[in-house]
Amino acid sequence: MDIFEKLKPNRGPLAQYADQADGYFAFPKLEGEIAPWMYFNGKKVLTWSLNNYLGLANHPEIRKVDAEASKEWGLAYPMGARMMSGQTKYHEELEHQLAEFERKEAAYLLNYGYQGMVSIIDALVDRYDVIVYDSDAHACILDGMRLHMGKRFVYKHNDINDLEKQLKRATRITKFNGKGGILVITEGVYGMVGDLGKVKDIASLKGKYDFRLLVDDAHGFGTMGEDGSGTGTYFGAQDGIDLYFGTFAKSMASVGAFVAGEKRIIEYLRYNMRSQIFSKSLPMPIVIGAIKRLEMIKTHPEFIKNLWNIVNALQDGLKKAGFDLGKTESPVTPVMMHGTEFEAANMVLDLRENYKIFTSIVVYPVVPKGTILFRLIPTAVHTLEDVEYTVNAFKELKPKLEAGKYRKDKVDRSKFV
Numbered sequence: 001m002d003i004f005e006k007l008k009p010n011r012g013p014l015a016q017y018a019d020q021a022d023g024y025f026a027f028p029k030l031e032g033e034i035a036p037w038m039y040f041n042g043k044k045v046l047t048w049s050l051n052n053y054l055g056l057a058n059h060p061e062i063r064k065v066d067a068e069a070s071k072e073w074g075l076a077y078p079m080g081a082r083m084m085s086g087q088t089k090y091h092e093e094l095e096h097q098l099a100e101f102e103r104k105e106a107a108y109l110l111n112y113g114y115q116g117m118v119s120i121i122d123a124l125v126d127r128y129d130v131i132v133y134d135s136d137a138h139a140c141i142l143d144g145m146r147l148h149m150g151k152r153f154v155y156k157h158n159d160i161n162d163l164e165k166q167l168k169r170a171t172r173i174t175k176f177n178g179k180g181g182i183l184v185i186t187e188g189v190y191g192m193v194g195d196l197g198k199v200k201d202i203a204s205l206k207g208k209y210d211f212r213l214l215v216d217d218a219h220g221f222g223t224m225g226e227d228g229s230g231t232g233t234y235f236g237a238q239d240g241i242d243l244y245f246g247t248f249a250k251s252m253a254s255v256g257a258f259v260a261g262e263k264r265i266i267e268y269l270r271y272n273m274r275s276q277i278f279s280k281s282l283p284m285p286i287v288i289g290a291i292k293r294l295e296m297i298k299t300h301p302e303f304i305k306n307l308w309n310i311v312n313a314l315q316d317g318l319k320k321a322g323f324d325l326g327k328t329e330s331p332v333t334p335v336m337m338h339g340t341e342f343e344a345a346n347m348v349l350d351l352r353e354n355y356k357i358f359t360s361i362v363v364y365p366v367v368p369k370g371t372i373l374f375r376l377i378p379t380a381v382h383t384l385e386d387v388e389y390t391v392n393a394f395k396e397l398k399p400k401l402e403a404g405k406y407r408k409d410k411v412d413r414s415k416f417v
Contacts (some may be wrong), residue, residue: 077283187216193326200237
């Protein structure tokens with residue numbers, strides 16, 4: 001069969017809804033300055049869907065540095081991969097500052113978070129090694145493990161007893177082979193529902209088992225810990241993390257990522273990560289901008305304080321209104337309800353068109369069938385008035401859902417689009 005013909009009847013779990021979803025539920029166009037209030041379909045909406053945790057995206061000092069760096073360097077410089085011709089003192093300076101911020105010996109810049117995590121796993125392990133990972137691991141971790149030719153064992157989400165079982169299995173294999181090691185992978189903050197990985201409990205198992213710990217802290221970098229250095233410092237367990245991974249795409253409101261750890265291991269990754277060896281270096285405006293963003297995080301603790309004031313107000317307000325927020329311990333705020341995909345879609349229409357609130361919706365197959373998950377992302381630049389308005393809107397949505405107001409077998413966008 002022709003490979004393209006095979007794809008026609010099988011559009012995939014999400015693309016099967018493309019005819020109704022495209023441009024509204026999927027690939028929507030938010031317009032205007034990055035801020036809590038933006039424009040969608042020509043209407044001003046209060047958005048809770050941007051990972052601009054600290055509000056740096058449109059901070060005037062950030063915009064000024066970004067503009068000046070773009071004017072001075074352009075987007076081409078440096079030209080080439082880091083190893084060949086794309087190295088600059090600014091890349092090195094940013095790495096030095098990131099390592100110092102994360103209490104690690106060294107750090108290495110990555111072009112993208114997703115691509116970087118895939119490549120870290122690929123570079124670290126060979127067919128004799130065993131990976132043990134959390135069942136709720138992000139797609140980038142799962143895709144990295146697809147390249148792994150050895151064994152991998154999954155443990156139930158945040159279940160330390162099950163993790164021990166898998167570590168025992170992994171240990172038996174490495175002892176039997178007489179070669180290979182164990183890599184445990186967890187997230188610091190689980191970005192879908194906001195709970196924290198049990199970093200401290202996992203690290204404490206090093207007294208019983210021989211393994212290395214890789215922590216993906218994409219949503220923890222900049223938001224967790226008093227200084228924003230992440231989930232490891234929040235738990236007082238940063239020393240137990242062998243490789244700390246953070247991204248610029250969340251709290252820094254930019255592009256890129258980094259990995260930090262022991263100097264000799266970071267050097268190994270520099271010379272063996274294919275995604276970096278064979279990719280153009282991060283452009284200078286991104287690097288200069290990241291240096292400025294890190295400086296702002298370090299010198300403006302009020303950004304984190306403001307973020308958590310909004311987080312606490314939003315989450316407390318929703319909980320008092322009777323909403324299920326799961327086990328979130330981070331800014332990620334999941335509002336969980338029961339209903340069908342069509343009910344979820346019609347609720348989104350109501351929220352966006354009548355309440356002027358734009359937030360992300362997650363349905364099956366990402367969450368169990370019958371579950372509706374609104375994922376709200378508070379930021380330091382939201383206001384308490386934004387919070388009150390949103391909580392009141394959700395209070396009105398809930399009885400409508402329970403009364404069957406959204407129970408239709410189709411989504412009618414005709415009057416809105």
